[in-house]
Amino acid sequence: MTYALKTTSLSKTYGNQIQALKGVDLNVAEGDFFALLGPNGAGKSTVIGILTSLVLKTAGQVEIFGVNIDRNFQKAKSFIGVVPQEFNFNIFETPLQIICNQAGYYGIDRRTALQRSEKYLRLLGLWEKRNDIAGHLSGGMKRRLMIARALIHEPRLLILDEPTAGVDIEIRRSMWDFLKNINAAGTTIILTTHYLEEAEHLCRNIGIINHGTLVENTSMRALLRQLNLETYVLDLETELEELPVPLNSIARLVDRSTLEVDIKRGETLNDVYDALSAASIHVTSMRNKANRLEQLFVDLTRNPGEASS
Amino acid sequence: MSPIAMLIAFMTIVIKEITRFTRIWQQTLVPPAISTLLYFVIFGNLIGPRIGQMDGFDYMDFLVPGLILMSVITASYQNVVSSFFGAKWGKSIEELLVSPTPNLIILLAYICGGVARGVLVGLIVTSVSLLFTDLSIFNGWVLASVVVLTAILFSLGGFINAVFAKTFDDVSIVPTFVLLPLTYLGGVFYSINLLGDFWQQVSKANPILYMINAFRYGFLGITDVSVFFSYGMIIAFIMVFFAISLYLLSHSRGLRA
Ligand SMILES: Nc1ncnc2c1ncn2[C@@H]1O[C@H](COP(=O)(O)OP(=O)(O)OP(=O)(O)O)[C@@H](O)[C@H]1O
Numbered sequence: 001m002t003y004a005l006k007t008t009s010l011s012k013t014y015g016n017q018i019q020a021l022k023g024v025d026l027n028v029a030e031g032d033f034f035a036l037l038g039p040n041g042a043g044k045s046t047v048i049g050i051l052t053s054l055v056l057k058t059a060g061q062v063e064i065f066g067v068n069i070d071r072n073f074q075k076a077k078s079f080i081g082v083v084p085q086e087f088n089f090n091i092f093e094t095p096l097q098i099i100c101n102q103a104g105y106y107g108i109d110r111r112t113a114l115q116r117s118e119k120y121l122r123l124l125g126l127w128e129k130r131n132d133i134a135g136h137l138s139g140g141m142k143r144r145l146m147i148a149r150a151l152i153h154e155p156r157l158l159i160l161d162e163p164t165a166g167v168d169i170e171i172r173r174s175m176w177d178f179l180k181n182i183n184a185a186g187t188t189i190i191l192t193t194h195y196l197e198e199a200e201h202l203c204r205n206i207g208i209i210n211h212g213t214l215v216e217n218t219s220m221r222a223l224l225r226q227l228n229l230e231t232y233v234l235d236l237e238t239e240l241e242e243l244p245v246p247l248n249s250i251a252r253l254v255d256r257s258t259l260e261v262d263i264k265r266g267e268t269l270n271d272v273y274d275a276l277s278a279a280s281i282h283v284t285s286m287r288n289k290a291n292r293l294e295q296l297f298v299d300l301t302r303n304p305g306e307a308s309s
Numbered sequence: 310m311s312p313i314a315m316l317i318a319f320m321t322i323v324i325k326e327i328t329r330f331t332r333i334w335q336q337t338l339v340p341p342a343i344s345t346l347l348y349f350v351i352f353g354n355l356i357g358p359r360i361g362q363m364d365g366f367d368y369m370d371f372l373v374p375g376l377i378l379m380s381v382i383t384a385s386y387q388n389v390v391s392s393f394f395g396a397k398w399g400k401s402i403e404e405l406l407v408s409p410t411p412n413l414i415i416l417l418a419y420i421c422g423g424v425a426r427g428v429l430v431g432l433i434v435t436s437v438s439l440l441f442t443d444l445s446i447f448n449g450w451v452l453a454s455v456v457v458l459t460a461i462l463f464s465l466g467g468f469i470n471a472v473f474a475k476t477f478d479d480v481s482i483v484p485t486f487v488l489l490p491l492t493y494l495g496g497v498f499y500s501i502n503l504l505g506d507f508w509q510q511v512s513k514a515n516p517i518l519y520m521i522n523a524f525r526y527g528f529l530g531i532t533d534v535s536v537f538f539s540y541g542m543i544i545a546f547i548m549v550f551f552a553i554s555l556y557l558l559s560h561s562r563g564l565r566a
């Protein structure tokens with residue numbers, strides 16, 4: 001099978017001796033919607049930089065749709081559209097100029113460039129702003145402008161480095177729909193994000209990178225299956241001085257009116273409720289203690305030596 | 310990229326470059342006109358008659374070619390250094406670097422932008438000089454080729470400067486401390502025949518001297534140095550600067566971390 005992206009032992013040591021990547025093997029299948037996750041400074045943007053030639057790799061191999069970047073980077077680059085983490089357009093130009101020029105750099109003639117500009121600026125809700133100074137757009141609009149710019153040559157692989165940072169909830173949702181549609185139409189997408197619900201909502205496969213090493217490369221489903229313990233927080237109707245003894249094994253009293261219970265995979269909440277009812281304890285509301293995916297993420301990217309809580 | 314695609318990419322950059330400097334014409338086209346106007350008034354009109362002849366020509370006529378070429382040098386250098394450094398500073402250069410446009414095309418297009426501004430400014434300054442003197446042309450081919458070659462060379466110089474520059478100060482250091490002195494001492498205002506042997510030899514180490522003399526030869530038919538040698542030297546410098554620029558485009562840490 002052809003991979004949209006295949007890296008082998010990819011390493012990068014920056015000029016300041018920071019080892020940003022330490023031998024990353026990453027495979028992203030054609031057509032995938034892939035999340036590249038990791039804490040700040042993990043090396044996500046470095047990977048993306050290498051794919052787009054803004055960062056020169058120290059060692060390792062990169063193939064994009066089977067094209068090795070050491071053999072034919074020009075061709076490999078023509079497959080990729082990238083939305084960088086930081087704004088990188090000329091703030092004195094207009095969205096239309098920015099996008100049409102970008103088309104030109106990919107060898108697209110002016111007529112086609114203008115047609116596509118209209119298509120993508122409309123799709124991203126920026127057509128009315130096409131002749132404004134880009135520097136005057138709001139943060140969310142600037143991000144959408146960069147998405148439109150990345151799509152102008154209709155790339156096979158779209159890479160987005162934190163595309164929804166600083167974007168309001170409504171637009172984030174519409175961006176999700178937009179990206180899902182593009183993916184459904186055949187474009188492979190790699191996205192980095194710090195919002196795990198976003199990754200959960202959008203992506204089929206994920207890679208978690210930490211300190212320059214890939215610590216997890218699996219499907220979203222398999223990752224979610226790893227979650228074998230969930231903690232629920234229960235709010236009580238009446239305050240309790242202490243927990244009745246029979247409940248000690250299944251619940252903890254956090255404060256007088258709050259209980260925490262751990263539910264292992266395969267167990268049900270009914271047993272807990274039965275025990276609570278038997279002790280005449282009434283629950284008014286219940287919620288998940290933490291986003292379970294976030295907890296797993298924290299566990300996976302914990303520094304070695306740090307105690308688990 | 311197909312040849313057509315490369316041509317489209319090339320034209321996109323060139324048009325963008327020309328649009329940039331014509332949009333800010335108050336900063337790019339007017340100042341050289343004003344400063345050469347002042348040179349002509351002060352050195353040509355007021356002081357020139359007292360100087361009398363230089364190498365057998367009115368001082369004004371001697372002065373004009375050097376001033377034109379000086380403005381070409383400054384304009385082409387300035388265009389590339391400010392445009393490319395500006396793009397680097399604002400990160401928009403990444404738009405180009407991530408695209409499949411080959412480095413060669415990027416470099417050629419930026420040179421073209423610099424040459425366009427250099428030639429345009431040269432024409433403006435020439436028009437200004439026509440207010441003061443009737444220019445006679447000894448050899449038009451020499452004029453055209455020296456202007457274009459000089460503009461290419463200094464566009465490359467501006468490019469290299471921009472790649473190394475980290476701050477806006479770095480962009481003005483070379484023009485102020487290298488280009489300006491070399492130009493002034495390169496025989497814009499005097500013939501090196503006025504100098505003693507020693508200083509003549511020192512002057513001949515200055516590459517700009519050769520360009521100015523070759524250019525003046527195109528107007529007046531006189532020169533302090535061999536015109537053929539001048540061509541050889543300009544072309545040799547261009548080849549070296551070109552190779553350095555291409556190398557920097559693909560390897561410089563100033564562009565790719
Ligand atoms: N141009 C650079 N020069 C030197 N070091 C760098 C450079 N860019 C990144 N680094 C370092 O490399 C490491 C990885 O950085 P990178 O930007 O890839 O992280 P990231 O996963 O994208 O983080 P974030 O989530 O904060 O965007 C960090 O330690 C960072 O300081």
Ligand SMILES: [Mg+2]
Binds near residue numbers: 044046085
């Ligand atoms: Mg990053």
